[in-house]
Amino acid sequence: MMTSALEIRDAIRSGRASTVEVCRSALTRIAALNPSLNAFHTVDADGALARAAALDARRNEDGHLPLFGVPVALKDNMCTREMATTAGSRILDRYIPPYDAAVTERLEAAGAVIIGKTNCDEFAMGSSTEFSAFGPTRNPWSIDRTPGGSSGGSAAAVAARLVPIALGSDTGGSIRQPAALCGVVGLKPTYGRVSRYGLLAFASSLDQIGPLTTTVADAAACLSIIAGHDERDATSSTALVEDYAATLTGDVRGLRIGVTRSLFGDGLDPEVLTACDRSLEQLREAGASLVDVELPHSSHAIAVYYLVAMAEASSNLSRYDGVRYGYRAAGASSLGEMYDRTRDDGFGPEVKRRIILGTYVLSAGYYDAYYLKAQQVRTLIRQDYERAFAEVDVIAMPTSPTPAFKLGDRVEDPLQMYLCDVFTVGVSLSGLPAISVPCGFTAERLPIGLQLIGRAMGEVTILRAADALERATTFARELPPDVRPA
Amino acid sequence: MLRFLVPEPSHAKDTFTAADVERLARLARLALTPEEISLFSHQLADFLAYAEQVQQLDTSGVAPTSHAIGAPTELRHDQVTPCLSRDLAVSQAPEAARGAGLFKVPRVIG
Numbered sequence: 001m002m003t004s005a006l007e008i009r010d011a012i013r014s015g016r017a018s019t020v021e022v023c024r025s026a027l028t029r030i031a032a033l034n035p036s037l038n039a040f041h042t043v044d045a046d047g048a049l050a051r052a053a054a055l056d057a058r059r060n061e062d063g064h065l066p067l068f069g070v071p072v073a074l075k076d077n078m079c080t081r082e083m084a085t086t087a088g089s090r091i092l093d094r095y096i097p098p099y100d101a102a103v104t105e106r107l108e109a110a111g112a113v114i115i116g117k118t119n120c121d122e123f124a125m126g127s128s129t130e131f132s133a134f135g136p137t138r139n140p141w142s143i144d145r146t147p148g149g150s151s152g153g154s155a156a157a158v159a160a161r162l163v164p165i166a167l168g169s170d171t172g173g174s175i176r177q178p179a180a181l182c183g184v185v186g187l188k189p190t191y192g193r194v195s196r197y198g199l200l201a202f203a204s205s206l207d208q209i210g211p212l213t214t215t216v217a218d219a220a221a222c223l224s225i226i227a228g229h230d231e232r233d234a235t236s237s238t239a240l241v242e243d244y245a246a247t248l249t250g251d252v253r254g255l256r257i258g259v260t261r262s263l264f265g266d267g268l269d270p271e272v273l274t275a276c277d278r279s280l281e282q283l284r285e286a287g288a289s290l291v292d293v294e295l296p297h298s299s300h301a302i303a304v305y306y307l308v309a310m311a312e313a314s315s316n317l318s319r320y321d322g323v324r325y326g327y328r329a330a331g332a333s334s335l336g337e338m339y340d341r342t343r344d345d346g347f348g349p350e351v352k353r354r355i356i357l358g359t360y361v362l363s364a365g366y367y368d369a370y371y372l373k374a375q376q377v378r379t380l381i382r383q384d385y386e387r388a389f390a391e392v393d394v395i396a397m398p399t400s401p402t403p404a405f406k407l408g409d410r411v412e413d414p415l416q417m418y419l420c421d422v423f424t425v426g427v428s429l430s431g432l433p434a435i436s437v438p439c440g441f442t443a444e445r446l447p448i449g450l451q452l453i454g455r456a457m458g459e460v461t462i463l464r465a466a467d468a469l470e471r472a473t474t475f476a477r478e479l480p481p482d483v484r485p486a
Numbered sequence: 487m488l489r490f491l492v493p494e495p496s497h498a499k500d501t502f503t504a505a506d507v508e509r510l511a512r513l514a515r516l517a518l519t520p521e522e523i524s525l526f527s528h529q530l531a532d533f534l535a536y537a538e539q540v541q542q543l544d545t546s547g548v549a550p551t552s553h554a555i556g557a558p559t560e561l562r563h564d565q566v567t568p569c570l571s572r573d574l575a576v577s578q579a580p581e582a583a584r585g586a587g588l589f590k591v592p593r594v595i596g
Contacts, residue, residue, distance in 0.1 A: 098574040098578065099570065190555065191553070191554050205554065206554075234561065234562070235555075297543075300543065302536075303536060303537040306533065307537055307540070314514060321515070323580075323591055324578070324579055326580070328581065333592060334594075335592050335594045337592070339515045340516060343516050343517070344516050344518060344519075344522075352516060352518065352522065353529060355514045357533065357534075360506070363513065369541060373543075376548040377545060379549055379550060382554060414529050414532075414533065415532050415533055415536055429554065430554050431554025431555040
């Protein structure tokens, strides 16, 4: 049974296991469970085993590396040289990037073994993985339910213990919401904390990469590896990268946690609210104080988020034109016809909806009314957080208003799908770091996540609070029904 | 399953018509089918009715936020560095004159 990344690394370092054995074990689990979960879109068994053997041969020299021998997965919107990278889209069905993303390079330099690529909503646009061109991923806790999205493949892969670490990307909640729905830890770092070089862009003022893991310590260790300035991404921050795992003391005495009760309105599942309240009470018992805070403009965050994200998406996705890479519609008699048919055949329904709407809000006559207005309200949302963080160190709220919903429940109604992002998009618009940590289960044994939000570059504080909650509870150690040890 | 209550828009939104979708599809270079045009016009009208709430807010004097954490503070030096080779750059093209390092497209000029 797969344990945490740091435990695996230590077992390999000490000679209790070899990288090849660990890699084979992961591949065996993937072969057994992936046909029902569809968590992985691509598995590079041969490449991973060759890499594992090479690492084993260099254990004496490289064993000190922070993820030495640890199998990891990447969401399929991060470039991997010579390994297919589709972003869940037919338009990139056969795309083999000629370069590695910055996170790919950094994980490999840290000694990790990249096992494969995980399924996601097309170009990360969705909250359920149902918008992947390659079929939905299923939730290991309940096979007829969504794992969340868009990084649903990464969350399901970690929840089913196929790999201990999978990277996701988060534009409006796409790491945190699937982490919550699959009962794992998901960290969205501060905007600019991790280089996005080689991440297929969705909405550039919001996109950020982060880890999904089974423990807070693994997320902290992974962040120290992938964070840091990269001159190939001008938005990446030069702020100091810390040894985040070393700051997990379990001590939350004196920590002021803001609670946003006024946001808990219609649509919040009572079991989610109860589990979050109970966890906050545990943090209070551990020495934190709970303070009511208000984020008065949060009710507008979904509208603002989708206006901004769709506008940026319509611009970013104009590059997929069938000329330089990816799919091209056959038989077009002119360049214009080739563009139009390539994009209609190659993109799925959610991507097309967003391109159309993004084009609308950026077009003459509507720009001021929608896009500029949304950017102004974005300022108000950001200022709400700034005011609240003058009073508190962390803000807590549920990650998702409901537990995992059934596949097919929301896919025909885009607005209902968008509304599940109610607790995550304001954080994204403000560029803040946030972590989803397991905080309970519903009566039907569906996982629930608590979201802890920090100040910009305040990852240390939210990781410490999440770790303290993990120490006080057993939720992170519970396994989905079909992966219990025999 | 829980459904979210969607607030009624405060005044009737102009309908988002099929003609609007067709015009935008041309701008966005998408050859949508008639079924897609009809479906999207309804779905996008629903979203715009929902999003109308932002127009009710007074934002006079509020500066727009384009990036949450501000603009890049440190620009790289403007130096020539190695980049993808021409062979690699065309390696993923659906059609290319690979030896010559050129992308191929259908006829542009009549």
